[in-house]
Amino acid sequence: MSSMLNLSLYVITGNRRWKHEEVAEAALKAGVEIIQYREKEAPAKIMVEEARRIRKLCDEYDSTLIVNDRVDVAIACNADGVHVGQEDMPVEIVAEIFDGIIGVSVKTVEQAKRAERHADYFGAGSVFPTGTKETEVIGLEGVKRIVEATSVPVVAIGGINRENVLEVLETGVAGVAVVSAVAMADDPEKAARELLDLIENLEKEKVREPL
Amino acid sequence: MSSMLNLSLYVITGNRRWKHEEVAEAALKAGVEIIQYREKEAPAKIMVEEARRIRKLCDEYDSTLIVNDRVDVAIACNADGVHVGQEDMPVEIVAEIFDGIIGVSVKTVEQAKRAERHADYFGAGSVFPTGTKETEVIGLEGVKRIVEATSVPVVAIGGINRENVLEVLETGVAGVAVVSAVAMADDPEKAARELLDLIENLEKEKVREPL
Numbered sequence: 001m002s003s004m005l006n007l008s009l010y011v012i013t014g015n016r017r018w019k020h021e022e023v024a025e026a027a028l029k030a031g032v033e034i035i036q037y038r039e040k041e042a043p044a045k046i047m048v049e050e051a052r053r054i055r056k057l058c059d060e061y062d063s064t065l066i067v068n069d070r071v072d073v074a075i076a077c078n079a080d081g082v083h084v085g086q087e088d089m090p091v092e093i094v095a096e097i098f099d100g101i102i103g104v105s106v107k108t109v110e111q112a113k114r115a116e117r118h119a120d121y122f123g124a125g126s127v128f129p130t131g132t133k134e135t136e137v138i139g140l141e142g143v144k145r146i147v148e149a150t151s152v153p154v155v156a157i158g159g160i161n162r163e164n165v166l167e168v169l170e171t172g173v174a175g176v177a178v179v180s181a182v183a184m185a186d187d188p189e190k191a192a193r194e195l196l197d198l199i200e201n202l203e204k205e206k207v208r209e210p211l
Numbered sequence: 212m213s214s215m216l217n218l219s220l221y222v223i224t225g226n227r228r229w230k231h232e233e234v235a236e237a238a239l240k241a242g243v244e245i246i247q248y249r250e251k252e253a254p255a256k257i258m259v260e261e262a263r264r265i266r267k268l269c270d271e272y273d274s275t276l277i278v279n280d281r282v283d284v285a286i287a288c289n290a291d292g293v294h295v296g297q298e299d300m301p302v303e304i305v306a307e308i309f310d311g312i313i314g315v316s317v318k319t320v321e322q323a324k325r326a327e328r329h330a331d332y333f334g335a336g337s338v339f340p341t342g343t344k345e346t347e348v349i350g351l352e353g354v355k356r357i358v359e360a361t362s363v364p365v366v367a368i369g370g371i372n373r374e375n376v377l378e379v380l381e382t383g384v385a386g387v388a389v390v391s392a393v394a395m396a397d398d399p400e401k402a403a404r405e406l407l408d409l410i411e412n413l414e415k416e417k418v419r420e421p422l
Contacts, residue, residue: 016240018399043299045300045301046296071283071287072300072308075308076304084383086256087255087256087257088255089259090256098268
């Protein structure tokens with residue numbers, strides 16, 4: 001794990017088009033420093049195998065591994081963190097049984113305030129409509145409200161791509177999380193690199209801005 | 212948890228007809244000393260809530276609680292044990308991350324030998340055809356082969372009811388596990404009590420047998 005949590009581009013694996021490992025490796029090669037392994041269907045045996053292979057890849061690239069939902073799989077693969085949604089294990093219980101980074105999906109300021117004590121970051125969204133699991137769209141305004149209400153770093157999620165990533169970053173989020181934009185791309189490494197370039201250029205511009 | 216593991220009648224909850232808690236409470240009232248919470252569909256949040264309620268019930272009756280598959284839920288509800296199938300988290304990994312009773316589903320002597328080092332008991336089956344998850348039938352002979360091949364206590368599972376429970380016990384198993392026979396009964400408490408009576412009468416008869 002990197003000594004400091006870099007949430008700027010947070011890549012979530014999906015097994016629709018590419019294998020989880022393929023998405024993870026492509027993202028890591030591109031320079032992504034945080035990967036979330038998200039698998040909802042496979043038996044735990046498969047999850048542990050896949051998560052352990054991605055653990056090794058993240059180690060090679062000195063990057064952070066987060067496991068979605070399954071705290072036991074996170075423990076079994078020695079993940080740096082676990083990410084839970086509102087229907088997953090409650091964050092206060094996760095904090096009792098898991099020693100590591102805890103991410104929490106939130107849609108509202110209220111959900112964020114409730115989880116604030118135990119969360120190391122929030123995933124806020126969906127920012128935009130999306131084909132993957134998130135459905136309720138909270139928009140840029142919804143994300144901004146959460147960012148302004150909490151001191152916990154916020155990662156925006158949901159329908160983020162090259163076209164809209166810069167306006168998302170203007171909400172003040174610590175980073176953006178993507179599923180389809182990388183995991184469904186013809187070339188996941190290229191897609192991740194392009195997103196990273198956009199984000200890094202924006203950060204450089206900010207540095208050049210007069211105070 | 213009871214000081215000694217009593218596997219004689221092992222009741223697995225199901226939420227088809229009755230709620231998990233209802234099945235557990237009925238079985239405990241009847242005198243069952245080991246309950247397995249098995250839930251495959253619900254979100255983890257619901258699982259933890261249900262498992263914690265059953266934990267309280269098992270405490271009241273000084274009985275053992277086992278959670279199926281989800282090691283994280285087992286930890287979160289302070290279960291005495293976890294039960295894993297061949298597609299769940301591998302038993303050697305469960306043993307690394309979980310401190311408690313470990314049960315393993317086996318269909319063959321080979322599977323039993325492989326898991327023997329870490330398993331506190333085996334669930335062997337299906338003995339008979341069944342409507343619930345188990346499909347491949349190994350028969351009384353299959354159960355007997357496993358019992359004879361290992362020193363780990365074996366619980367037979369799959370299609371066991373009042374009519375066949377005594378012939379199952381003749382294979383030398385430590386007990387029988389039931390899903391439908393209790394969880395699908397009109398009166399789960401009565402069904403559990405009748406099974407327990409049959410098992411206890413057999414044990415008494417054994418004591419009366421000349422050496």
